[in-house]
Amino acid sequence: MTTLTKQDFSSDQETRWCPGCGDYAVLAAVQGLMPDLGIPPHRVVFVSGIGCAGRFAYYMDTYGMHGIHGRAPALATGLAAARDDLSIWIITGDGDALSIGGNHLIHALRRNVPVKILMFNNQIYGLTKGQASPTSEVGMVTKSTPFGAHDEPFNPLALVLGAGATFAARTIDRDRVHMTAVLRAAAEHRGAAFVEIYQNCPVFNDGAFAPLTDKEQAVFNRIPLEHGEPVRFGRDGEHGVVRTPDGRLVVAAGDDPSLVVHDAHRDDPAQAFALARLADSPSDPTPIGIFRAVDRPVGIAEAGAKQAVDLDHLLHAGDTWTVA
Amino acid sequence: MSVQVKERRRVIVRFAGDSGDGMQLAGSRFMDATAEHGNDFATLPSFPAEIRAPAGTLAGVSAFQIHFAAQDILTPGDEPDVLVAMNPAALRSELGALARRGTVIVNEDAFTKRNLQKAGYDANPLEDGSLDGLHVIRIPMTSLTARATEAMEQVSTRDAGRAKNLFALGVVSWLYDRPTEPTERWIRAKFVDKPGPLEANLAAFRAGWNFGETSELVDVQYRVDPATDVPAGTYRNVNGTTATALGLIAASVRSGLPLVLASYPITPASELLHVLARHRDMGVRTIQAEDEIAAAGMALGAAFGGALGVTATSGPGLDLKTETIGLAVALELPLVVIDVQRAGPSTGMPTKTEQSDLLAAIHGRHGESPLPVIAASTPGQCFEAAYEAARIAVAYRTPVILLSDLFLANSSEPWRIPEAGALPPIDPAFAQPGEPFSPYARDEKGARPWAIPGTPGLAHRIGGLEKEDVTGDISYDGANHARMTRIRAAKVAGLAADVPPLAVDADPGAELLVLGWGSSRGAIRAAARRVRANGHAVAVAHLHHLQPLPSDLGEVLHRYDRVLVPEMNSGQLANLLRAKYLVDVESYSAIEGRPLYAAELERELEARL
Numbered sequence: 036m037t038t039l040t041k042q043d044f045s046s047d048q049e050t051r052w053c054p055g056c057g058d059y060a061v062l063a064a065v066q067g068l069m070p071d072l073g074i075p076p077h078r079v080v081f082v083s084g085i086g087c088a089g090r091f092a093y094y095m096d097t098y099g100m101h102g103i104h105g106r107a108p109a110l111a112t113g114l115a116a117a118r119d120d121l122s123i124w125i126i127t128g129d130g131d132a133l134s135i136g137g138n139h140l141i142h143a144l145r146r147n148v149p150v151k152i153l154m155f156n157n158q159i160y161g162l163t164k165g166q167a168s169p170t171s172e173v174g175m176v177t178k179s180t181p182f183g184a185h186d187e188p189f190n191p192l193a194l195v196l197g198a199g200a201t202f203a204a205r206t207i208d209r210d211r212v213h214m215t216a217v218l219r220a221a222a223e224h225r226g227a228a229f230v231e232i233y234q235n236c237p238v239f240n241d242g243a244f245a246p247l248t249d250k251e252q253a254v255f256n257r258i259p260l261e262h263g264e265p266v267r268f269g270r271d272g273e274h275g276v277v278r279t280p281d282g283r284l285v286v287a288a289g290d291d292p293s294l295v296v297h298d299a300h301r302d303d304p305a306q307a308f309a310l311a312r313l314a315d316s317p318s319d320p321t322p323i324g325i326f327r328a329v330d331r332p333v334g335i336a337e338a339g340a341k342q343a344v345d346l347d348h349l350l351h352a353g354d355t356w357t358v359a
Numbered sequence: 360m361s362v363q364v365k366e367r368r369r370v371i372v373r374f375a376g377d378s379g380d381g382m383q384l385a386g387s388r389f390m391d392a393t394a395e396h397g398n399d400f401a402t403l404p405s406f407p408a409e410i411r412a413p414a415g416t417l418a419g420v421s422a423f424q425i426h427f428a429a430q431d432i433l434t435p436g437d438e439p440d441v442l443v444a445m446n447p448a449a450l451r452s453e454l455g456a457l458a459r460r461g462t463v464i465v466n467e468d469a470f471t472k473r474n475l476q477k478a479g480y481d482a483n484p485l486e487d488g489s490l491d492g493l494h495v496i497r498i499p500m501t502s503l504t505a506r507a508t509e510a511m512e513q514v515s516t517r518d519a520g521r522a523k524n525l526f527a528l529g530v531v532s533w534l535y536d537r538p539t540e541p542t543e544r545w546i547r548a549k550f551v552d553k554p555g556p557l558e559a560n561l562a563a564f565r566a567g568w569n570f571g572e573t574s575e576l577v578d579v580q581y582r583v584d585p586a587t588d589v590p591a592g593t594y595r596n597v598n599g600t601t602a603t604a605l606g607l608i609a610a611s612v613r614s615g616l617p618l619v620l621a622s623y624p625i626t627p628a629s630e631l632l633h634v635l636a637r638h639r640d641m642g643v644r645t646i647q648a649e650d651e652i653a654a655a656g657m658a659l660g661a662a663f664g665g666a667l668g669v670t671a672t673s674g675p676g677l678d679l680k681t682e683t684i685g686l687a688v689a690l691e692l693p694l695v696v697i698d699v700q701r702a703g704p705s706t707g708m709p710t711k712t713e714q715s716d717l718l719a720a721i722h723g724r725h726g727e728s729p730l731p732v733i734a735a736s737t738p739g740q741c742f743e744a745a746y747e748a749a750r751i752a753v754a755y756r757t758p759v760i761l762l763s764d765l766f767l768a769n770s771s772e773p774w775r776i777p778e779a780g781a782l783p784p785i786d787p788a789f790a791q792p793g794e795p796f797s798p799y800a801r802d803e804k805g806a807r808p809w810a811i812p813g814t815p816g817l818a819h820r821i822g823g824l825e826k827e828d829v830t831g832d833i834s835y836d837g838a839n840h841a842r843m844t845r846i847r848a849a850k851v852a853g854l855a856a857d858v859p860p861l862a863v864d865a866d867p868g869a870e871l872l873v874l875g876w877g878s879s880r881g882a883i884r885a886a887a888r889r890v891r892a893n894g895h896a897v898a899v900a901h902l903h904h905l906q907p908l909p910s911d912l913g914e915v916l917h918r919y920d921r922v923l924v925p926e927m928n929s930g931q932l933a934n935l936l937r938a939k940y941l942v943d944v945e946s947y948s949a950i951e952g953r954p955l956y957a958a959e960l961e962r963e964l965e966a967r968l
Contacts, residue, residue: 046820048820076818077813077814077816077817077818078813081820082660083822093820093822095820097818098819099819099820099821099822100660100663100690100820100822101822101823101824102686103656103682103823106653106682106683108653109648109654109657109660110657110659112646112656112657112660113619113656113657113658113659113660113661113663113664113666114660114661114663114664114812115660116619116621116644116657117617117660117662118664118666118813120813121812121813138650138653139649139653139656141649142648142649142653343640343641343642344640344641345779346612346613346641346779347778347779347780349638350605350776350777350779351593351595351776354391354395354595355593355594355776356394356397356593356595357594358589358591358592358594
């Protein structure tokens with residue numbers, strides 16, 4: 036078998052995101068990862084919703100469906116119900132997944148449909164030119180919130196963990212290595228995998244994630260999650276995370292003897308949830324990595340039995356009578 | 360005492376009682392015995408929208424009507440000849456429908472002061488003369504059932520109390536000389552593990568039968584001979600829901616496409632989900648989606664993967680699916696959308712029938728988004744209609760809306776079982792690797808290739824953005840958009856070549872054409888039969904394809920001096936025909952949440968003949 040390359044997954048369509056858009060980095064990472072997964076392009080399907088991220092499907096040389104706003108999880112669930120031999124990826128954004136498509140997202144996770152959901156979170160509506168999104172922070176001035184956004188934003192990881200996500204992770208567009216590792220883990224997860232990707236919108240919300248991407252600040256703000264390791268961050272691990280007597284997680288000194296040890300495989304999602312709630316805004320120290328990866332029966336993919344009954348037999352089922 | 364036996368050609372019986380009285384059960388058992396006896400029949404259940412309306416009230420009345428005959432019959436009938444009323448509310452609610460000089464069989468034990476009050480009666484109608492002119496048979500069913508079971512150890516008071524519907528069934532079964540064996544067989548099978556209810560129901564049924572035979576209250580027995588004018592074949596009893604399910608499964612088997620049905624619970628379409636969910640042995644996959652939108656999306660996603668994707672709903676759900684149906688128009692993928700119509704707007708009357716979604720089905724999407732629309736005409740014909748919807752969806756790579764309605768879904772009739780091998784072929788004709796491939800190239804019908812994921816070399820992207828002709832690439836070019844708009848329209852319009860010419864049942868010299876669509880078929884044919892019996896000439900035709908319409912329809916319409924279109928809406932088809940063919944179509948509307956009656960149509964026809 037010939038070795039697959041990034042080229043095998045790149046379509047001939049001209050990419051048309053704004054210069055500097057974080058989407059380019061995600062596309063490059065996905066196209067770079069795909070050959071390593073060993074799945075030929077014709078067994079891969081990208082299903083996307085509406086928004087800047089939605090165009091992603093056109094740029095992959097795989098099967099793809101650019102759907103309607105918020106409905107990609109529904110389309111993908113149907114596809115997964117019909118076919119258990121495909122690698123199905125959903126590309127969505129914060130508005131697409133958490134606003135208009137919120138119901139489909141939580142139910143795809145509840146059912147543990149075998150799909151990989153990549154949610155590009157830029158905290159703004161880009162394609163419609165700059166309205167507040169369900170992840171925009173309180174006070175954020177946008178075209179639709181000239182006096183500052185007044186609604187509490189969603190915490191996407193807390194939301195999906197609440198919906199029973201068996202795989203929940205966060206990564207950042209500017210960190211190719213981290214993003215690739217998280218996407219690979221998502222690809223290898225058996226059920227529904229949700230990956231929040233902090234993605235910079237250079238036009239409408241530039242620098243939203245700078246505390247996590249700027250070299251100077253990132254080291255103090257990124258809390259890397261490593262399964263089986265104490266949760267520690269800072270230049271030399273001088274900060275850490277401990278559990279308070281009332282069960283919350285808070286930042287403490289890195290040499291605290293009671294640092295929380297990250298366990299992504301724990302069935303009980305409470306600690307993953309507490310980690311998700313550690314930062315409600317990317318300007319605070321924010322956990323990055325795989326919050327949860329547990330095994331649970333895959334929902335929709337159990338194939339229907341083959342047609343075991345003869346059609347004539349079915350049509351004649353029950354009481355029949357013959358008229359001569 | 361000697362019992363007089365009279366012959367009847369056709370009879371209509373309505374069983375009515377409180378929701379908890381088991382009237383649907385009594386009616387269904389009577390129907391099965393009638394099928395076994397060899398009569399032709401049609402049935403119509405009706406029940407309240409509330410699951411547990413207060414007992415004894417008008418809101419809680421549940422009824423089951425059956426029309427059976429020694430000849431081919433066409434509808435569940437208009438006015439019952441016999442009304443079985445298990446309580447005052449049932450009597451009050453259903454009495455108005457009863458034929459003049461009809462028979463009322465009441466459970467007089469239920470006519471207590473309290474029940475009379477709940478039904479809104481100031482005086483007992485059994486005593487105050489208000490039923491004069493009717494043949495009233497008063498039977499203390501509750502106490503006779505209790506007496507029939509009192510010596511039985513295993514029968515509790517509760518078992519006995521719940522078996523009075525079988526007593527009523529026994530009386531009516533005797534009255535019309537139905538075979539008792541099917542009912543007794545059913546009771547034994549149903550309650551095989553429950554000796555109490557088994558004994559109680561058997562005893563009640565036999566007590567009812569014996570009461571009919573020995574009591575002087577019932578002095579006439581009627582005979583309705585088996586029907587002889589029914590086409591030869593093997594028959595079973597189906598309602599529209601079951602026939603639809605079988606049609607979809609047949610299409611799945613014949614095409615080799617696995618059936619994926621995604622639906623969200625909604626009255627009256629949920630039954631289809633229930634029926635299909637039981638057929639995993641036929642490779643059927645059902646998903647109860649999180650909402651109507653998701654259900655449509657799942658069906659479409661399944662279709663992208665090479666399945667027969669189906670979603671079923673009723674009016675309000677159709678509204679919600681609209682955006683996805685538009686996507687299916689753009690994607691040009693097969694999708695079957697079943698709308699079991701009910702009275703609208705909004706929640707409307709969810710347990711009452713109507714055919715008011717025709718214009719929504721044909722036009723109800725933004726942009727220019729034509730699609731084929733098919734309507735089922737009888738409970739049994741739902742099989743053919745569902746099969747045809749799937750056939751067209753697959754052949755033309757298009758969403759198809761199949762219009763059924765609550766009346767068809769719940770109504771039953773004998774159905775001549777087709778041979779699986781004789782059904783028209785459905786060839787998915789998936790695009791194959793190695794062949795020249797463009798996602799939006801077209802065959803001679805205008806259909807694009809169906810290239811399913813997993814096919815090497817055919818990876819491609821589709822979406823809701825306008826496509827460039829042939830390549831399927833995104834295109835914002837105005838001229839291309841105009842071309843694609845015309846191509847999509849021409850594909851649907853071209854389907855008319857695939858639609859059989861309109862079958863017109865016309866008397867020589869007929870000047871009036873009665874044109875129907877959907878579930879009014881039986882009533883229209885029955886009305887035509889009656890005016891013909893009165894010596895009139897009339898022409899009758901029925902549309903199963905509503906979009907596109909049969910190509911000879913214009914010519915047929917212009918052939919007659921007058922055209923009457925009866926509909927359970929305010930004239931939706933009539934207006935379409937007036938606009939399209941410039942014919943002065945007359946409309947007859949009935950929008951009362953009930954099927955059209957043959958009698959009202961007979962009146963309308965007579966007035967025009």
